Amino acid sequence: MKFSAQEEFGLRCMIAMAREGDGGFLTIPMIAKSEGLTQSHVAKLLAVLRKAGFVNSHRGQLGGYTLSRAPSEMKVGDMLNALGGRLTHDRFCVRFTGQTDECVHTDDCTLLPLWVRIQESVDAALKDVTLADLTDPKAGINVRLYDDPRMRMPAGF
Numbered sequence: 001m002k003f004s005a006q007e008e009f010g011l012r013c014m015i016a017m018a019r020e021g022d023g024g025f026l027t028i029p030m031i032a033k034s035e036g037l038t039q040s041h042v043a044k045l046l047a048v049l050r051k052a053g054f055v056n057s058h059r060g061q062l063g064g065y066t067l068s069r070a071p072s073e074m075k076v077g078d079m080l081n082a083l084g085g086r087l088t089h090d091r092f093c094v095r096f097t098g099q100t101d102e103c104v105h106t107d108d109c110t111l112l113p114l115w116v117r118i119q120e121s122v123d124a125a126l127k128d129v130t131l132a133d134l135t136d137p138k139a140g141i142n143v144r145l146y147d148d149p150r151m152r153m154p155a156g157f
Contacts, residue, residue, distance in 0.1 A: 003084070009037055010045045010083040011076070011134070014054065018071040018135045025064030045083070052082035071135060077126035087119045 012035050020026050028046065032039045046065055049055045054074060055065050067074070103109070 003080070006045065006048075007080050007084040009035065009041065010049060011079060013042060013045050014049065014067070014074070014079060014131055015134055017055065017065060017067050018131050020066075025058060025062065025066055027064040030064070048083060049079070052079075054079060054082065067131075071131035074131040075126065076129040076131065076134065077123060079131070080126070087115060087122060 013031050016031050016034050017026055028039050028042050031037070031046075032042045035042070046055060046057070050057055050065075054068055056068050057063070057065055105111070
């Protein structure tokens, strides 16, 4: 399974704003520079996040973007859903893109239960993870990830 660049970069933009703290405005150029992204890419990500209610935009010379609420109140899973959507959903089989009008496995699908199980696992893993957890090294999420040898970066990366 692979998360998209949009999801990763969108979370990175949110982390940058969370680290700015209360009342701090970040502009698109500031975020783009700190995250090594183009300004147009950051603008696109912030538009998605604003529409989903995670950030507020403020116009003017002293304007920019801020979080819409405290990082501890923002679930990472909700942000990922806004940025890229869920792996599967209730109408998953309705989006059939094969050569026929509907899936030939509608009555005996062996894959849908797998996709549902994977989505449930992702939901369970992200259930209690907030934006604050990603910005606070004492929160434990970073320690748990890097204590697991499977999550370590390969040598020379």
